[in-house]
Amino acid sequence: MMKLLTGKNALVFGVANKRSIAWAIAQAWHEAGARLAFTYQGERVKENVEELAATFGADTPMYPCDVRRDEEIARVFSAAGNDLGGQLDMLLHSIAFAPRESLEGRFVNTSRGAFQIACDVSAYSLVALARAALPLMTGGGSIIALSYYGAVKVVPHYNVMGVAKAALEASVRYLAYDLGQQKIRVNAISAGPVNTLAARGISGFSQMFKHYEEHTPLKRNLEPRELGDAGLFLASDMSSATTGQVLYVDCGYEIMGM
Numbered sequence: 608m609m610k611l612l613t614g615k616n617a618l619v620f621g622v623a624n625k626r627s628i629a630w631a632i633a634q635a636w637h638e639a640g641a642r643l644a645f646t647y648q649g650e651r652v653k654e655n656v657e658e659l660a661a662t663f664g665a666d667t668p669m670y671p672c673d674v675r676r677d678e679e680i681a682r683v684f685s686a687a688g689n690d691l692g693g694q695l696d697m698l699l700h701s702i703a704f705a706p707r708e709s710l711e712g713r714f715v716n717t718s719r720g721a722f723q724i725a726c727d728v729s730a731y732s733l734v735a736l737a738r739a740a741l742p743l744m745t746g747g748g749s750i751i752a753l754s755y756y757g758a759v760k761v762v763p764h765y766n767v768m769g770v771a772k773a774a775l776e777a778s779v780r781y782l783a784y785d786l787g788q789q790k791i792r793v794n795a796i797s798a799g800p801v802n803t804l805a806a807r808g809i810s811g812f813s814q815m816f817k818h819y820e821e822h823t824p825l826k827r828n829l830e831p832r833e834l835g836d837a838g839l840f841l842a843s844d845m846s847s848a849t850t851g852q853v854l855y856v857d858c859g860y861e862i863m864g865m
């Protein structure tokens with residue numbers, strides 16, 4: 608039987624360890640028959656990613672990439688072009704960062720520098736990666752970013768990350784319009800809280816988990832596997848008429864008014 612992503616090539620940004628949302632989606636893509644390549648942020652996570660990527664085969668391509676650096680982005684796509692036979696079908700953007708102090712204090716105290724870093728790493732990078740991917744997405748493609756409800760409503764302490772996610776979601780829409788002519792679809796998955804490295808640093812995270820369990824229609828939190836399934840839907844031809852959307856994978860939290 609033909610799998611959903613047989614013959615498709617993917618480049619995954621944002622695996623830091625086995626709990627990363629990017630890893631959950633990468634596994635779903637791998638199981639669906641895709642060929643994967645990974646980037647990692649720096650030496651700190653290199654070993655983790657090497658170990659995880661090797662479970663898909665010792666020859667799984669891996670490239671270092673700090674998305675704040677244009678020359679690193681250029682290098683990744685030139686290497687990926689060679690390693691993947693010149694064709695890219697899927698791009699996963701699962702990256703966010705804001706300086707810690709900006710997620711702790713009052714939003715009004717956000718510094719110019721923290722605002723710039725949050726928007727550069729968490730939102731502009733999607734535009735930069737999409738542009739670099741274009742020459743390789745010759746047969747159309749699917750670009751997917753990870754967002755969070757703090758883009759749309761106030762979540763205390765999410766602060767400047769909420770502003771950056773609002774910019775990310777708007778960028779998804781503008782890219783979807785712009786790249787539609789090349790049959791490239793661009794969507795976001797807005798995930799409910801998941802216990803990852805990026806979340807564990809946040810004070811009050813376990814209370815937030817409990818809050819979701821009590822208040823979502825499904826009365827539970829999500830499994831990383833469920834983000835993999837949503838990522839598979841958006842990557843595959845099952846979603847061929849869907850672009851520019853934000854798909855909530857949050858056990859229904861977003862529909863609630865109280």
Ligand code: NAD
Pocket residue numbers: 620621622623624626627628629647648652672673674675700701702703704728753754755797798799800801802803804805806
């Ligand atoms: P994670 O820490 O596993 O992943 C975040 C990734 O961002 C890491 O791999 C890190 O290396 C990368 N990154 C940060 N700065 C970078 C830079 N300058 N260059 C390259 N990479 C950089 O955490 P996660 O929860 O899997 O986060 C992935 C995405 O999911 C983020 O966009 C996050 O906002 C989003 N998200 C997370 C949750 C949650 O509750 N965990 C909920 C909704 C959305």
Ligand code: 0WE
Pocket residue numbers: 703704705706707710754755762763764765766768800804805806808809
């Ligand atoms: O997007 C995120 C978190 C992203 C993130 C996490 C960190 C922690 C370490 C960005 N930058 C940093 N900087 C660090 O120094 N999420 C969706 C998870 C998250 O973070 C929150 C949340 C949720 C949910 C922060 C406050 C309130 C809720």
